[in-house]
Structures are given as structure tokens and as C-alpha cells.
Amino acid sequence: xxxxxxxxxxxxxxxxxxxxxxxxxxxxxxxxxxxxxxxxxxxxxxxxxxxxxxxxxxxxxxxxxxxxxxxxxxxxxxxxxxxxxxxxxxxxxxxxxxxxxxxxxxxxxxxxxxxxxxxxxxxxxxxxxxxxxxxxxxxxxxxxxxxxxxxxxxxxxxxxxxxxxxxxxxxxxxxxxxxxxxxxxxxxxxxxxxxxxxxxxxxxxxxxxxxxxxxxxxxxxxxxxxxxxxxxxxxxxxxxxxxxxxxxxxxxxxxxxxxxxxxxxxxxxxxxxxxxxxxxxxxxxxxxxxxxxxxxxxxxxxxxxxxxxxxxxxxxxxxxxxxxxxxxxxxxxxxxxxxxxxxxxxxxxxxxxxxxxxxx
Numbered sequence: 001x002x003x004x005x006x007x008x009x010x011x012x013x014x015x016x017x018x019x020x021x022x023x024x025x026x027x028x029x030x031x032x033x034x035x036x037x038x039x040x041x042x043x044x045x046x047x048x049x050x051x052x053x054x055x056x057x058x059x060x061x062x063x064x065x066x067x068x069x070x071x072x073x074x075x076x077x078x079x080x081x082x083x084x085x086x087x088x089x090x091x092x093x094x095x096x097x098x099x100x101x102x103x104x105x106x107x108x109x110x111x112x113x114x115x116x117x118x119x120x121x122x123x124x125x126x127x128x129x130x131x132x133x134x135x136x137x138x139x140x141x142x143x144x145x146x147x148x149x150x151x152x153x154x155x156x157x158x159x160x161x162x163x164x165x166x167x168x169x170x171x172x173x174x175x176x177x178x179x180x181x182x183x184x185x186x187x188x189x190x191x192x193x194x195x196x197x198x199x200x201x202x203x204x205x206x207x208x209x210x211x212x213x214x215x216x217x218x219x220x221x222x223x224x225x226x227x228x229x230x231x232x233x234x235x236x237x238x239x240x241x242x243x244x245x246x247x248x249x250x251x252x253x254x255x256x257x258x259x260x261x262x263x264x265x266x267x268x269x270x271x272x273x274x275x276x277x278x279x280x281x282x283x284x285x286x287x288x289x290x291x292x293x294x295x296x297x298x299x300x301x302x303x304x305x306x307x308x309x310x311x312x313x314x315x316x317x318x319x320x321x322x323x324x325x326x327x328x329x330x331x332x333x334x335x336x337x338x339x340x341x342x343x344x345x346x347x348x349x350x351x352x353x354x355x356x357x358x359x360x
Contacts, residue, residue: 283301
């Protein structure tokens with residue numbers, strides 16, 4: 001009951017404010033039939049990844065299964081598996097009693113301990129490199145030594161799967177691995193995964209990779225190579241947020257919830273527009289469908305408040321910006337949106353898309 005009363009009070013505040021808001025900027029293009037919906041402007045955007053300066057591209061060129069290279073700014077895996085700390089190896093030094101089937105774990109410094117040669121640095125090398133290295137090392141004690149090296153457990157190149165995977169947690173690479181191969185190791189996505197919100201995270205940044213386009217549309221240009229310690233995150237729709245910033249009482253990330261949110265709801269939950277300041281006729285909404293694609297929407301909320309239009313259903317990850325002055329173009333709006341959005345944080349905020357718009 002308290003939640004219902006709170007919503008009614010918030011809606012009443014919005015109604016009182018609607019009458020005193022200045023007109024929508026006259027330079028914005030109109031959309032046919034939008035008067036009843038309240039949409040003043042709607043623009044599809046596709047931000048080219050190569051214009052992003054502050055986030056890793058993580059690939060972007062179409063990858064054939066036999067190709068071990070990447071586009072500019074991406075990641076190219078090594079030609080063979082590089083041994084690292086925590087890997088387990090098996091060694092055979094034939095021709096000497098007691099020196100077959102030796103297993104050793106690579107220590108944190110990248111060394112293994114073996115008979116006769118004692119500590120051997122193996123980290124950062126392939127098994128073939130290590131084999132050649134040991135053959136030379138054992139020549140001091142053995143005649144024409146025959147050495148084999150086998151990787152029996154790879155644990156130095158982890159991948160992290162967070163969210164809606166059938167087998168979430170840590171998995172380990174044993175060679176060059178692309179996104180599709182990585183998802184297979186995690187047992188695939190669960191039915192509750194919200195693909196437009198899925199992200200590849202690398203080095204504390206969101207990569208410009210569209211997992212939704214890869215898995216739903218078959219865009220294999222997005223099937224980039226995974227780098228050790230990459231994180232693949234797939235949220236549930238109801239666990240995502242809508243971000244309300246600008247001239248509202250309490251800018252915040254509002255949980256999207258199982259039933260979704262509308263514009264009037266999130267404005268009320270954020271404390272309502274600031275009286276005498278908020279420009280309700282030109283609310284900006286940034287909607288991202290991937291780190292580099294989305295929509296820019298201008299909405300006249302006064303029409304919904306006065307019954308002349310419908311409330312606007314929001315999508316997970318939407319950014320709602322209530323301006324405090326008339327905005328003539330999106331460049332001005334984006335310059336005001338980005339700082340506030342960065343303060344809210346969250347790995348699913350469409351900062352990549354907005355940063356790109358701000359740089360053009």
C-alpha cells in the first residue's frame with residue numbers, strides 16, 4: 001500500500017509541474033504520428049568502434065577458424081599455448097631410470113623442479129619450447145637425451161563467466177579460444193539471459209563486442225578471440241537498471257524489475273523532476289542495444305501527464321536525462337549526460353556509446 005501511495009504522490013508532483021515547463025525546442029524534427037505517443041525525435045545510432053578512444057576494441061574483424069590474427073586494436077592469441085603458473089605438466093626423460101611420467105606444477109614464479117637440472121623456467125613458453133630447452137639441459141648428464149613434455153592440466157589462463165550461464169564460474173583456456181568456444185565451455189547461456197545486456201569485459205573496460213548480434217543474428221565479425229582473464233557477463237533482464245539523471249530529486253539507477261518500467265514510474269522513483277527547473281517537454285533517453293548501437297529519443301512527458309499521449313515503456317539500460325534548460329542538439333545533451341552517468345557507474349551503463357557520440 002505504501003508503494004502505491006508513493007507512486008500516486010509522485011505522479012501528482014509530475015502533473016503539477018507539467019503546466020509550467022517551457023516548450024520543446026523548435027529545431028527538433030517531428031515524427032509523423034508521434035504527437036499521441038509523445039516522441040518528438042527518434043534517431044538510430046551506430047557508433048563505429050574505431051572512434052572509441054578509451055575502451056578496448058577486442059577485435060572487430062571477421063575471424064575464420066584457421067586465422068589467428070585480429071583487427072587493429074584487438075587481441076591476437078599466440079600460435080601455441082603458453083605455459084604459466086598453476087599449469088600441470090608431465091615430463092618423460094627416456095633412457096634414465098626413474099625419470100618417466102614425472103608430473104610437476106608450475107609455481108607462481110614460473111618454474112618447475114626436475115631431477116638433475118633442478119629449477120627450470122617454463123612460464124611463457126610452449127611445450128615444444130620447453131622440450132627443446134630440457135634436451136639441451138640434460139646433455140650435460142645424458143647422451144642424446146629424449147625428452148617429451150605434455151600439458152596435462154591448464155590452469156594459468158582463466159576465463160570468468162558471470163550471470164546467466166548453465167555452468168557459470170571459472171573456466172580455463174588450453175589454446176586459442178573465441179567467444180563461441182568459450183560459451184560452449186560454460187555450457188551455453190541459460191534461458192533467462194538477456195542478450196542485449198551481455199558484455200565482454202577486458203582489463204576493467206567494456207569491449208565493443210555485440211554478443212547479441214553474434215548469437216541472434218549470426219554476425220561472426222563479433223566472434224573475437226578471448227584473452228586470459230576476460231569476463232563474459234550475461235544478466236537477467238529484471239536484474240538490469242534504468243538510469244535517471246539530470247534535474248530530478250534523486251538521480252539514481254532504478255532496478256528494471258520483472259515487470260519493466262515506464263518513464264513516469266522512474267521519474268517518480270527518482271524523486272520527481274525539480275520544480276521550476278526540469279524541462280519535461282524535452283526529456284532525453286539514450287537506449288543502447290550493444291556497446292556501440294542504440295537509439296536517441298526525445299520525449300514530451302507532458303502529453304502522458306495530461307492524457308494526450310501514452311507513457312513511454314523503457315528498456316533495460318535506458319538512460320533518462322531530464323534537462324534543466326532547453327537543448328538544441330544531442331551533442332549538448334551528451335556533454336551533460338556523460339559525467340553524471342560515470343558517477344553512477346555499473347558495467348552495463350552505455351558509456352561506450354555515449355563517449356563515442358561525445359567525440360563526434
